[in-house]
Amino acid sequence: MKTTRLQLLTLMLFGIGGGGVFAADPAAPVVAGTQSMDGKVIFQTVCAQCHGTAGEGKVELKSPSIAAMPGWYMTTQFANLREGRRGQDAADPQSFMMAAVAKALQPEQIKAVIAHVEKMPMVVPMGKDREVADAKAEEGMRLFQERCMECHRYNGSGEMTFGSPPLIGRQGWYLAEQLRKFKTGKRGAMKNDVNGAKMVQITNFFVEDDQMLRDVVAYIMTLNPDAKASLEEQKRQILEGSPFESAGR
Known part of the structure; x- marks a missing residue:
């Protein structure tokens, strides 16, 4: 064999x-x-x-x-x-x-x-795990609200109904790398990976370039709670969602 x-x-x-x-x-x-x-x-x-x-x-x-x-x-x-x-x-x-x-x-x-x-307690990304170079979170907010929020929720906490995982608690570099993998077909392109196929479609049709990709990841990073806050305070911050006043709820 x-x-x-x-x-x-x-x-x-x-x-x-x-x-x-x-x-x-x-x-x-x-x-x-x-x-x-x-x-x-x-x-x-x-x-x-x-x-x-x-x-x-x-x-x-x-x-x-x-x-x-x-x-x-x-x-x-x-x-x-x-x-x-x-x-x-x-x-x-x-x-x-x-x-x-x-x-x-x-x-x-x-x-x-x-x-x-x-x-296990969620590990809030800090330092280099939270930083996204040459990115503008304010620009990424628009794409997130238009294309990501419906499945991953307004606060990035994920939604079982859509098979969408939490985005908070993940490192910025990891999220960026996964989006690149979806966009290039290294992930989500196999037969019967229904949710992966959705991400392949979204990244190819709506993430125009790497700048836009970095911007949306930078915005997602803002949805993470303060790592030094108590667990109760972290829960409140997650429910509150985006720190931008103009962000949708």
Whole structure:
């Protein structure tokens, strides 16, 4: 039987029978395997090397913050990764690696780690994770309200009905990179990825250039609450939405 590139990567990452081994790229972290069914153990063993111990993500690995990501969205993404709707393009190494991780975990392990991640406190992007170079948030507000708000809500908190994930709590550089991947077909172009196809269409028809892309991401960053505020105050700020007086509610 012919071994695919994804199967080879899975073997290199996890070894046969779930034992942890070194990743193929020496600059990448070692991703270990586990037989545990405890979501916290699975996260710290398998996920934390790339996504951080608090789920905050790592810019050097281009891995997103996933803390507090809703379970319904993670369930869909794991299914996409396992069933070939995402992570098939080697030119998108982060998703390619995640497909290997998703295939290596047992279904019950996936459910357990999703339940754990969903309960983790959201990590508010700060510093370089929040900065978007050469961007004007005021310009991005118009595009967000016209094309993004209907699905991702006025405050970027996401909407299960539309399969739209929260945008707050994600790093600016990560959001920008995902929009570029949708626009170039590295993400969302696989058959039966309905929500991904919507994003491919939106980025190609309405995001005219990289300046517009940076502007809308800069605006999304303004929807994040103050990282130093209490959890109750953060919730209030999220519900309040945009800091711009002219922003729609």
